[in-house]
Amino acid sequence: MNFSAGISHGVFLFVALVSGSALSAQNTFRAAINDAATGEALIGAAAILKGTANGGTAGRNGIVTIERVSDGKQTFEFTYLGYESQQQTFVFPLLNDDTVQIRLTNATVEIGEIVVSSTRSARTIENIPTRMEFIGMEEIDESGNMNPGDIRMLLSESTGIQTQQTSPISANASIRIQGLDGRYTQILKDGFPLYSGAASGLGLLQTPPLDLKQVEIVKGATSTLYGGGAIAGLINLISKTPTDKRELKFQLNGTSAAGLDVIGFYAQRLGKTGLTLFASRNSSEPYDPAGLGLSAIPKVERYNLNPRFFVYFSKNTKADMGINAAFENRLGGDMLYLKGKSGNERVYFERNKTQRFSTQFALEHKFSGKSKLNIRNSFSYFKRKITLPDYVFDGVQNNTFSEINYSYSGENTEWVTGANLWTDNFEEKQANKHIKPRDYNQLTSGVFLQNLSKITDGISIESGLRGDYAMDYGFMLLPRLSALFKINRKWTSRMGGGLGYKTPAIFTEESERIQYQNVLPISDDINKPERSYGANADVNYRTTIARQIAFSINQLLFYTCLNNPLMLVSLSDGNNRFQNINGRIQTKGAETNIKIRYEDFNLYSGYTFTSASVNDNGIRYQNPLTPEHTLSIVGMYEAEDKWRIGIEAYYNSRQTLNDGATGQAYWVFGAMLERIWEHFSIYVNFENFTDTRQTRFGSLYAGTRTNPVFKDVYAPLDGFVINAGIKIKY
Numbered sequence: 001m002n003f004s005a006g007i008s009h010g011v012f013l014f015v016a017l018v019s020g021s022a023l024s025a026q027n028t029f030r031a032a033i034n035d036a037a038t039g040e041a042l043i044g045a046a047a048i049l050k051g052t053a054n055g056g057t058a059g060r061n062g063i064v065t066i067e068r069v070s071d072g073k074q075t076f077e078f079t080y081l082g083y084e085s086q087q088q089t090f091v092f093p094l095l096n097d098d099t100v101q102i103r104l105t106n107a108t109v110e111i112g113e114i115v116v117s118s119t120r121s122a123r124t125i126e127n128i129p130t131r132m133e134f135i136g137m138e139e140i141d142e143s144g145n146m147n148p149g150d151i152r153m154l155l156s157e158s159t160g161i162q163t164q165q166t167s168p169i170s171a172n173a174s175i176r177i178q179g180l181d182g183r184y185t186q187i188l189k190d191g192f193p194l195y196s197g198a199a200s201g202l203g204l205l206q207t208p209p210l211d212l213k214q215v216e217i218v219k220g221a222t223s224t225l226y227g228g229g230a231i232a233g234l235i236n237l238i239s240k241t242p243t244d245k246r247e248l249k250f251q252l253n254g255t256s257a258a259g260l261d262v263i264g265f266y267a268q269r270l271g272k273t274g275l276t277l278f279a280s281r282n283s284s285e286p287y288d289p290a291g292l293g294l295s296a297i298p299k300v301e302r303y304n305l306n307p308r309f310f311v312y313f314s315k316n317t318k319a320d321m322g323i324n325a326a327f328e329n330r331l332g333g334d335m336l337y338l339k340g341k342s343g344n345e346r347v348y349f350e351r352n353k354t355q356r357f358s359t360q361f362a363l364e365h366k367f368s369g370k371s372k373l374n375i376r377n378s379f380s381y382f383k384r385k386i387t388l389p390d391y392v393f394d395g396v397q398n399n400t401f402s403e404i405n406y407s408y409s410g411e412n413t414e415w416v417t418g419a420n421l422w423t424d425n426f427e428e429k430q431a432n433k434h435i436k437p438r439d440y441n442q443l444t445s446g447v448f449l450q451n452l453s454k455i456t457d458g459i460s461i462e463s464g465l466r467g468d469y470a471m472d473y474g475f476m477l478l479p480r481l482s483a484l485f486k487i488n489r490k491w492t493s494r495m496g497g498g499l500g501y502k503t504p505a506i507f508t509e510e511s512e513r514i515q516y517q518n519v520l521p522i523s524d525d526i527n528k529p530e531r532s533y534g535a536n537a538d539v540n541y542r543t544t545i546a547r548q549i550a551f552s553i554n555q556l557l558f559y560t561c562l563n564n565p566l567m568l569v570s571l572s573d574g575n576n577r578f579q580n581i582n583g584r585i586q587t588k589g590a591e592t593n594i595k596i597r598y599e600d601f602n603l604y605s606g607y608t609f610t611s612a613s614v615n616d617n618g619i620r621y622q623n624p625l626t627p628e629h630t631l632s633i634v635g636m637y638e639a640e641d642k643w644r645i646g647i648e649a650y651y652n653s654r655q656t657l658n659d660g661a662t663g664q665a666y667w668v669f670g671a672m673l674e675r676i677w678e679h680f681s682i683y684v685n686f687e688n689f690t691d692t693r694q695t696r697f698g699s700l701y702a703g704t705r706t707n708p709v710f711k712d713v714y715a716p717l718d719g720f721v722i723n724a725g726i727k728i729k730y
Contacts, residue, residue: 027069027092029100033062033078036103040489044547045080045104050087057547063099078102081544106489117191118216118236119462120225120416121452122409129452129462129482130222131494131538131556133158135215142636142646143209145672145683148253148261148725149282149302150205151212155235157632157648158217159606160556160591164625165713166512168700169332170298170350174200174509177219178558179587179612179626180232181509184502184532188226188236192360192378194324196229197424197507198397199356199382206326206356208304210251210263211278213240220536220558221498223478224464227420227446231500231532231562241320242267242274242310246730253725257297257718258285261725274310286331286338289719290695293705294348296717298332308360316366326356334705346706350515351387356380371408374418377401386515393516394429395438414452421445435575438506438521443471458486468501472524476501476531490543497535502566504529504578510568511576513710519568520577527566528580534560549598556591567616583615585623604634622656625712629653644674644683655714663714664697684724691720 033045041062048055049066058064066076071092079085083104090100116125116132125132135154143154155175156163162176174182187195189207215237222230240247246268253261263280280303287297308322333349336342358380366372378401386393405418424442450464466478480498487493504527511519536559542552564580571577589610596603608630612623631651638644650668657663669690674683694700694715701708 026067027071027094029066029069029074029076029090029092029094030097031064031076031078031100031102033058033064033080033102033104035083035489036105039103042080042083042104044544045078045083046547047076047078047102050075050077078104080104081547081550116214116216117238118188118218118222118225118234120405120407120450121414121462122407123414123452127460127484129460129484129494130218130496131220131482131536133217133219135217137213140209140212140215142644142672144251145674145725146670146685146687146723148210148251148263149208149259149280151207151209151215151237152205154209154215157634157650159593159630159632160219160558160608160610161217162627162630164509165717166509167332167350168710168713168717169295170330170352171205171296171332172352172512173205174512175235176626177232178560178589178608179610179623180560180562180585183505183508184229184232184500184562186222186226186230186234188234189324190239190322190360190362191236191376192358193226193229193399193401193422194358194378194380196399197382197505198384198395198426199354199380200507205330206302206304206328206354207237208261208263208278208280208282210249210265210280211239211276211306212237214238219556220496220560221478221480221500221532221534223498223500224448224450224466224480225416227422227444227466227468228470228476228501228503228529231502231530231534232560239308240265240267240276242269242276244269248730250728251725253723255284255721255723257287257289257721259283259297259723269310269312272312274312276306276308276310278304278306280304286335287718288335289691290693290700290717292695292700293335294700294708295332295335295338296693296695296719298330298350299338300328300330302326302328302330317364319361319363322360324356324358324360326354328352328354330354346389348389348706348708349387351385353385353387355383357382370410371406374403374405374407376403388515388517391515391517395426396429397424397426399424412454416450417448419445419447435518436521438516438519440505440522441471442503444503445469460484462496464498470503470529473503473529476529490541492540493538494540495535495537497533500532500534502530502532504566504580506578508566508568508578513712514576518575520575522578527578528564530562530565530580532560532562534558549596551597552595554591554593556593557589558591559586559588561586565614581614582617583619585612585614587612587623587626600637600639602636602638604632604636606632624656624658625714627652627655627714641676641678644672644676646672652715657712657714659711661711663694663712666692666697666715668692668716679730680726680728682724682726684722687721687723688716688718689720692716693719 033042045058047064056064056066075089077087119130121128147153152163165173177185219233222234249265251263261282265278267276282302284300286295286299305325310320312318330352334347337347360378363375380399382397400423403420407416422444427439446468448466452462454460462482464480468476478499482496485493504522538556540554562585565585566578567581569579592607594605612626634648636646648670654665655663670687672685701710703709
């Protein structure tokens with residue numbers, strides 16, 4: 001019995017020792033997970049012991065606790081939605097019981113890593129005071145599936161931007177921002193003003209998106225760096241540049257309305273040189289979905305060729321030279337005439353024949369890691385001929401743009417200063433015998449200075465001052481101020497405002513609608529520059545919900561006042577003359593943008609409220625063709641390198657028309673599907689599949705089909721169109 005009792009006692013003691021040893025090998029791990037840039041606690045961040053299900057979630061102070069960690073080397077993975085994951089290895093037991101500090105790098109907002117060029121700042125879009133909207137390559141690629149021939153859809157899908165069609169049968173169009181006519185938006189290509197004057201009504205239609213790297217949009221007065229014209233805003237189209245890896249892409253697209261697009265792009269850097277080459281052929285046959293006998297989609301044939309050559313002299317000096325050539329024949333009107341079946345009958349038609357030739361040159365030299373000098377020059381030749389049954393508008397516009405600027409970028413401050421010169425010459429070949437020639441020759445010179453200063457870690461100020469002298473119109477002084485407030489990791493705010501101006505010209509939406517018929521020339525004795533002031537402010541909030549859903553919302557308020565705007569007035573003799581009215585145009589409102597992302601699903605929603613009014617000598621009325629409410633909702637599923645599936649909906653409220661009538665409110669719906677492989681993809685797009693058309697709401701014109709008087713275009717005319725294609729890349 002004593003022997004047996006001894007054995008039992010020994011077994012008990014052994015078990016107790018083993019158990020005590022096992023318990024002593026269990027450790028507790030405590031970590032504080034913070035934002036690497038701000039030090040802010042990342043509430044909800046996760047930590048897990050690799051190879052096990054043992055983990056935890058960070059609480060209010062960003063601290064996570066994991067128990068029952070065995071002795072020896074143990075690896076933990078730390079994750080938080082929108083941040084780069086991190087792995088760290090520790091040897092247990094730890095030398096002390098202090099809380100381990102883990103810092104994760106923010107990767108939620110991809111555009112925060114992108115340096116924009118429109119502000120000339122070396123800082124990222126997340127750190128500049130100017131409110132900048134950015135359209136990246138992914139969105140450009142998606143838009144290219146829907147409309148590979150031009151960028152109208154790409155821009156009009158942005159909140160607060162409206163495509164205004166000026167011709168119902170030729171589809172000429174311009175871009176409006178926040179309720180202001182297209183002439184108040186400055187459109188640039190790589191910083192060069194190539195789409196102004198006579199080219200403005202067709203520039204959007206002649207710019208395919210395949211060679212674009214990004215699009216930068218600044219809303220409100222942006223005149224400090226680029227001069228007059230950027231009253232409503234600025235759109236800068238940024239082209240792709242060559243890299244060491246070759247890029248070769250082809251796209252073939254066809255539509256149910258007999259459209260065909262053939263597009264190719266090549267880019268590659270080879271040592272000290274580089275090349276990009278873009279070429280396209282876009283065509284469409286006349287299309288009349290309403291059966292009116294008039295084209296909603298015109299007959300079009302267009303060719304684009306854009307080679308660009310790069311030279312890298314050294315790591316500090318580089319230059320590029322580009323040529324852009326475009327030729328287009330656009331014919332809309334009576335369907336019988338367009339199909340060659342009208343015989344000798346009198347018919348109505350509109351023919352636009354255009355030729356564009358432009359050159360761009362840019363030289364950059366860095367003196368150090370902080371300063372650089374840029375020299376830029378462009379020349380643009382644009383010939384346009386509009387032919388109607390009893391009328392011809394035939395003119396040539398030659399533009400030049402030259403600039404030299406110097407920039408310095410320090411740790412807490414940046415300076416940009418420079419000077420530029422524009423020349424704008426227009427000659428009309430065949431003027432109306434009842435109207436004096438509408439030729440003009442304009443020269444504008446300007447100097448500018450811009451400063452960006454980081455006041456504190458959370459406050460940055462950007463200020464600018466520009467002085468322009470326009471021949472015949474005198475001197476204009478243009479100050480501008482913007483501020484960025486980083487309240488914390490989730491909240492930021494921007495405020496800004498400035499002055500703008502626009503010199504008079506006959507090329508407006510109003511004159512474009514009547515093909516410049518009976519429009520009297522501008523007179524510097526009667527007409528004067530339009531001047532404006534405006535401001536905007538926004539608040540941006542972003543967060544993660546339940547560690548899996550990324551959510552952001554941006555709320556913008558805007559206001560612009562345009563004093564003594566230029567308006568086209570009908571005279572008793574049947575002519576039309578531009579006059580500066582005794583009054584103003586005011587546009588104010590709000591934009592709300594919401595983005596939600598969950599794994600491969602993205603949801604975007606944008607709402608705009610716009611109140612645009614004209615006060616003409618005490619008489620107040622709504623600015624025509626400006627819907628008070630617009631709404632866009634886009635849902636997208638993107639399985640990387642496999643599938644892209646999207647559905648979208650757009651709403652426009654009722655709007656006042658130029659004849660005093662009111663247009664109908666309407667919805668437009670679309671859907672897109674793309675299957676992606678390594679070197680090619682196929683896609684199909686169902687645009688406006690509910691077949692919303694203005695011709696369903698009422699007549700498109702008054703009078704007869706042979707002599708129509710067209711009404712304003714405020715809704716789609718082409719209806720339901722399917723397009724499909726293939727994209728090949730190497």
